[in-house]
Amino acid sequence: MKHQFKYRIIYRDTDAEGVVYYANYLALFERGRSELLRDMGISLTKLKEEQNIVFAINRVECDYKAPAQYDDEILVTTEIERLSKARIIFKQEILREGKILVSAVITACALSLKDLRPKRLPPKLLKNVSIK
Amino acid sequence: MKHQFKYRIIYRDTDAEGVVYYANYLALFERGRSELLRDMGISLTKLKEEQNIVFAINRVECDYKAPAQYDDEILVTTEIERLSKARIIFKQEILREGKILVSAVITACALSLKDLRPKRLPPKLLKNVSIK
Amino acid sequence: MKHQFKYRIIYRDTDAEGVVYYANYLALFERGRSELLRDMGISLTKLKEEQNIVFAINRVECDYKAPAQYDDEILVTTEIERLSKARIIFKQEILREGKILVSAVITACALSLKDLRPKRLPPKLLKNVSIK
Amino acid sequence: MKHQFKYRIIYRDTDAEGVVYYANYLALFERGRSELLRDMGISLTKLKEEQNIVFAINRVECDYKAPAQYDDEILVTTEIERLSKARIIFKQEILREGKILVSAVITACALSLKDLRPKRLPPKLLKNVSIK
Numbered sequence: 001m002k003h004q005f006k007y008r009i010i011y012r013d014t015d016a017e018g019v020v021y022y023a024n025y026l027a028l029f030e031r032g033r034s035e036l037l038r039d040m041g042i043s044l045t046k047l048k049e050e051q052n053i054v055f056a057i058n059r060v061e062c063d064y065k066a067p068a069q070y071d072d073e074i075l076v077t078t079e080i081e082r083l084s085k086a087r088i089i090f091k092q093e094i095l096r097e098g099k100i101l102v103s104a105v106i107t108a109c110a111l112s113l114k115d116l117r118p119k120r121l122p123p124k125l126l127k128n129v130s131i132k
Numbered sequence: 133m134k135h136q137f138k139y140r141i142i143y144r145d146t147d148a149e150g151v152v153y154y155a156n157y158l159a160l161f162e163r164g165r166s167e168l169l170r171d172m173g174i175s176l177t178k179l180k181e182e183q184n185i186v187f188a189i190n191r192v193e194c195d196y197k198a199p200a201q202y203d204d205e206i207l208v209t210t211e212i213e214r215l216s217k218a219r220i221i222f223k224q225e226i227l228r229e230g231k232i233l234v235s236a237v238i239t240a241c242a243l244s245l246k247d248l249r250p251k252r253l254p255p256k257l258l259k260n261v262s263i264k
Numbered sequence: 265m266k267h268q269f270k271y272r273i274i275y276r277d278t279d280a281e282g283v284v285y286y287a288n289y290l291a292l293f294e295r296g297r298s299e300l301l302r303d304m305g306i307s308l309t310k311l312k313e314e315q316n317i318v319f320a321i322n323r324v325e326c327d328y329k330a331p332a333q334y335d336d337e338i339l340v341t342t343e344i345e346r347l348s349k350a351r352i353i354f355k356q357e358i359l360r361e362g363k364i365l366v367s368a369v370i371t372a373c374a375l376s377l378k379d380l381r382p383k384r385l386p387p388k389l390l391k392n393v394s395i396k
Numbered sequence: 397m398k399h400q401f402k403y404r405i406i407y408r409d410t411d412a413e414g415v416v417y418y419a420n421y422l423a424l425f426e427r428g429r430s431e432l433l434r435d436m437g438i439s440l441t442k443l444k445e446e447q448n449i450v451f452a453i454n455r456v457e458c459d460y461k462a463p464a465q466y467d468d469e470i471l472v473t474t475e476i477e478r479l480s481k482a483r484i485i486f487k488q489e490i491l492r493e494g495k496i497l498v499s500a501v502i503t504a505c506a507l508s509l510k511d512l513r514p515k516r517l518p519p520k521l522l523k524n525v526s527i528k
Contacts (some may be wrong), residue, residue, distance in 0.1 A: 012153060012291040012300060016146035017200040022453040023144065023422035027276040030419075034274060045335045056463070057418040062456040070148040071309045142430060144423040153280035154321040159408040166406060177467045188331070189286040194324040219333075257457045276417060280410035280466040287408065334412040 002079040003036035009072045019067035025102050026060065029092045032078035033108070036090075041124050052113040053122065058087065062104040072096055083126065086110045086118035134211040137170035141204045151199035157234050158192065161224045164210030165240065168222075173256050183254065184245040188218065194236040204228055215258065218242045218250035266343040267300035273336045283331035289366050290324065293356045296342030297372070300354075305388050315386065316377040322351065326368040336360055347390065350374045350382035398475040399432035405468045415463035421498050422456065425488045428474035432486075435521050447518065448509040454483065456502040468492055479522065482506045482514035499524070 007028060015021040034044060047053045068074050074096050081091040087109050094102040112119040139160060147153040166176060175231040179185045200206050213223040219241050226234035232248050271292060277286040311317045332338050339359045344383060346353040351373050358366040376383040403424060411417040425429040430440060443449045464470050470492050483505050490498035508515040 010291070010294050011149065012155065012294055014148035015143040016148070017143065017147045017166040017450060017452075018150075019452075021144060022456065023419040023426075026419035026422070027274070029294055030274050043335070054413060056413075056415075057460055059460065060418065060456060060458045062458075064453055064455065067452070070306070082241045135496070136378060140427050142423070144426055147321075149318060151320075154324065155287040155290035158290070159406070162287075162406050162408055188281075188283075189328055191328065192286065192324060192326045194326075196321055196323065199320070203439070275411040275413065276419065278412035280412070280414045281405040281407065282412045282414075285408060 001036070002039065002077060003032055004037055004075055004077045005032065005035065007074055007076055009068055009070050009074065013068075017067075019069055022062075022064060022132050024052060024086055025062070025064075025104075028074075028076045028094065029078070029090075029104060029106060032092055033074045033090055033106070036078045036080070037125075042122060048113065051122065053110050053119055054113055055088075055108040056111050057106060058109045059107040060104065061130060062102065062108075064102050066099065066101045068094060068096060068101050074101070081105065083121060085120055088121065088125070133168070133172065134209060135164055135171055136207055136209045137164065137167065139206050139208055141202055141206065142205055143202060145200075146202050149199075151201055152252055153197060154194075157194070157196075157236070160206075160208045160226065161210070161222075161236060161238060164208045164224055165222055165238070166196070168210045169257075174254060179254060180245065185242050185246055185251055185254065186242040187220075188243050190241045191239040192236065193238075194234065196234050198228075198231065198233045198259060200226060200228060200233050208235070213237065217252055220253065220257070240262060265300070265304065266341060267296055267303055268339055268341045269296065269299065271338050271340055273334055273338065275334060277332075278334050281331075282341055283333055286326075286328060289326070289328075289358055289368075292338075292340045292358065293342070293354075293368060293370060296340045296353055296356055297370070300342045300344070301389075306386060311386060312377065317374050317383055317386065318377055319352070319372040320375050321370060322373045323371040324368065325370075326366065328366050330363065330365045332358060332360060332365050338365065345369065347385060349384055352385065352389070397436065398473060399428055399435055400429065400471055400473045401431065403470050403472055405466055406465055407466060409464075410466050413463075414466055418458075418460060421458070421460075421490055421500075424461075424470075424472045424490065425474070425500060425502060428472045429486055429489055429502070432474045432476070433521075438518060443518060444509065449506050449515055449518065450509055451484075451504040452507050453502060454505045455503040456500065456521070457502075458498065460498050462495065462497045464490060464492060464497050470497070477501065479517060481516055484517065484521070525526065 013020045013024045077093045079091050082089040090106045092104045110119045110121050145152045145156045209225045211223050214221040222238045224236045242251045277284045277288045341357045345355040354370045356368045374383045408417045409420045432497045472491045478485040488500045506515045
């Protein structure tokens with residue numbers, strides 16, 4: 001299962017070098033993860049309200065191969081690379097005309113809101129994705 | 133009473149036109165307001181925890197006269213222009229070498245966390261600033 | 265002529281009060297203005313490359329009536345309220361379920377890249393919008 | 397050689413979970429890198445103007461161990477872990493009261509502005525830091 005959305009770069013995303021600022025791709029990746037989970041029937045809002053579970057980002061590995069620029073139309077792709085008991089490892093990319101500009105592996109951990117300790121992933125997730 | 137702090141523009145503040153992105157000055161202004169209140173003995177964190185009061189921004193009027201650029205050292209100034217029962221009207225400016233680049237009037241309203249309705253300003257504030 | 269787009273709030277837009285940070289609406293408004301102009305046949309990229317014209321924001325007036333929260337689906341509307349020789353005055357709003365949350369009047373000025381002085385608006389704009 | 401600066405978290409840095417948004421630490425890290433280089437006598441502005449060299453971020457590895465919250469005073473530390481011909485590998489951390497919250501390894505590559513190809517690091521850098 002792979003989520004993708006198109007996005008057009010605005011000034012807010014860019015910096016004085018004329019390219020997208022390195023931290024701003026992470027905001028696009030947040031949207032991708034959130035929409036992929038929604039497609040799988042998982043609402044982060046409900047997960048929090050009903051099960052007291054939130055996701056926190058544990059680790060980001062991000063390779064910047066080429067820059068996106070103002071007005072570029074890019075594609076943001078998101079898929080689940082791997083699941084463990086409490087973690088989701090996402091593989092996410094930014095592409096422009098089929099070329100990978102940015103490639104990231106981002107690990108999110110399910111936490112209980114009560115004690116902020118790792119918590120087993122929601123069954124809906126486990127059902128949809130086979131643990132490798 | 134006037135608060136001011138120096139700040140050096142980094143890439144994160146700028147956009148592809150080579151200047152500071154118009155929304156990013158507002159983050160600098162947030163710091164100015166927060167530090168001015170701290171200088172007056174008002175901690176927003178304590179105000180929330182002890183008195184259930186938060187401030188929300190009601191209105192921003194911002195005039196952009198000239199742009200700040202990457203690596204510029206700017207001065208951010210903040211003063212209270214006026215108080216009403218539940219509102220603080222801040223006058224804030226961005227200057228570079230004495231020249232005003234951005235000038236703003238920003239209104240914050242004290243709200244009760246219980247019902248999110250306007251609430252009388254904390255006495256410490258009223259004591260320190262004469263209501264015009 | 266009015267442009268509107270739907271947008272779902274992500275964490276990146278919000279702050280620790282649980283609502284959208286006041287400066288972040290301005291990034292949504294940028295997208296609105298840029299897309300409205302595109303709908304009118306005006307590409308900011310081409311305008312810059314072919315005619316050496318850029319738009320700079322001169323003034324923001326923004327009223328915050330009620331906050332948008334994480335996961336809210338909002339509508340961002342943009343229309344041109346008024347044109348002068350070198351300026352476009354945009355009227356922009358954020359709505360949730362028909363209710364106006366934020367309302368702004370944002371003035372952009374056309375500048376020549378050569379001397380950064382105000383420049384007459386491109387004919388395409390003037391043709392499409394009657395000057396009041 | 398190690399650079400460090402204190403920073404107090406403002407709302408702009410946080411998100412609706414009440415903690416600093418994961419991408420926003422990267423902006424703090426940018427400041428750290430830029431100030432460390434300045435301390436070594438390297439101005440990114442001069443490097444660009446005089447030698448046509450810019451730095452681009454190639455890779456970010458970032459581990460989030462514990463979150464910083466609104467009003468926290470944190471320490472941002474930056475040191476150069478390793479240099480290669482065209483690359484600087486920075487080790488950067490966010491600490492609160494001596495505890496590491498975030499730890500990152502960030503690789504910047506020197507590029508020629510003419511062809512955007514990797515370019516030998518400026519001698520000042522190589523002189524100040526022994527290549528391991």
